[in-house]
Amino acid sequence: MTNSLDALLTALYVKIDDGIGGTRWLGRPPRLTDSELVCLAVAQALLGFTSESRWLRFVDSRLGAMFPYVPKQPGWNKRLRAALPLVKKAIRLLAADTDFWFDNHWIVDSTPVECGRSRPTVKRSDMAGWAGYGYCASHSRFFWGLRLFLVCTPAGMPILWALATPKMDEREVLTAMLDREPETVTDRPGLLVISDKGFASKEFEADLALRGAELLRPSFKREKKRKGESLLKSVRQLIESVNDTLKGQLDLEQHGGRTFEGVAVRVAQRILAMAAASWHNHKTRQPITRSLVAYDH
Numbered sequence: 001m002t003n004s005l006d007a008l009l010t011a012l013y014v015k016i017d018d019g020i021g022g023t024r025w026l027g028r029p030p031r032l033t034d035s036e037l038v039c040l041a042v043a044q045a046l047l048g049f050t051s052e053s054r055w056l057r058f059v060d061s062r063l064g065a066m067f068p069y070v071p072k073q074p075g076w077n078k079r080l081r082a083a084l085p086l087v088k089k090a091i092r093l094l095a096a097d098t099d100f101w102f103d104n105h106w107i108v109d110s111t112p113v114e115c116g117r118s119r120p121t122v123k124r125s126d127m128a129g130w131a132g133y134g135y136c137a138s139h140s141r142f143f144w145g146l147r148l149f150l151v152c153t154p155a156g157m158p159i160l161w162a163l164a165t166p167k168m169d170e171r172e173v174l175t176a177m178l179d180r181e182p183e184t185v186t187d188r189p190g191l192l193v194i195s196d197k198g199f200a201s202k203e204f205e206a207d208l209a210l211r212g213a214e215l216l217r218p219s220f221k222r223e224k225k226r227k228g229e230s231l232l233k234s235v236r237q238l239i240e241s242v243n244d245t246l247k248g249q250l251d252l253e254q255h256g257g258r259t260f261e262g263v264a265v266r267v268a269q270r271i272l273a274m275a276a277a278s279w280h281n282h283k284t285r286q287p288i289t290r291s292l293v294a295y296d297h
Helices: 005-019 034-047 052-062 073-082 084-096 119-124 170-180 202-210 229-249 260-283
Strands: 105-116 132-136 141-152 158-164 191-194 213-216
Touching: 005 034, 005 084, 005 260, 034 052, 034 073, 034 084, 034 260, 052 073, 073 260, 084 158, 084 260, 105 170, 105 229, 105 260, 141 170, 141 229, 141 260, 158 170, 158 260, 170 202, 191 229, 202 213, 213 229, 229 260
Parallel strands: 105 191, 191 213
Antiparallel strands: 105 141, 132 141, 141 158
């Protein structure tokens, strides 16, 4: 199998169709199947098309042999927004099909997902009630939108993710993520959760200990050096590279969503694209599993 976009889409279609495809029971079967929808969503993210109209024209002219039917823009937008549960299942399906799923080292971090800049946009946006103002330390600026909380392995395979208002405490969000899927921790004895100083809390560490996990984070100036802290510098570069993959290569900040459902599925679409590339690279024994170079052109 060659490491190309066509090969990835073919392998992904077979995997998705075998795993979660063909589950519809009522109504007329859609001309674009769920498996094809997932493959097209991955291809759109990998090829960097942030405009749906440009993307559908490209599919019609360049990918018509693989996808004989693609709906017009309103139909595509409707199908994509309704596909959030399907995309979530696909992310988990691909992650669980790799050795990375059993890694007992997790990296957790959050990154801004901006949804608007001007005050008029904030006042009339359909994101009201979901989005909020937050501060991005890496860019030294405030933003209006959501925060993406991502738990992944050192290889960059997504394990858990969530979108939340920036006003929520990071520890509360991660605790809620673990409460929703407690088996992800209990199935990994000796789990080590690696984070930054934003997750520092005795109560939070005690909660992790009750779940059988340990927190590794940088120490504050008033604290003694924590165990394993010397390894954090190289690990920190891993999570920054994951964020750079989402933002620099998969255009996370140019999602184009105008509603919570629209933003959520477009963020999930990019996480799925990263998971699909890592899954395919792992299966084809590529030296760098998170590399998207072979698929983004």
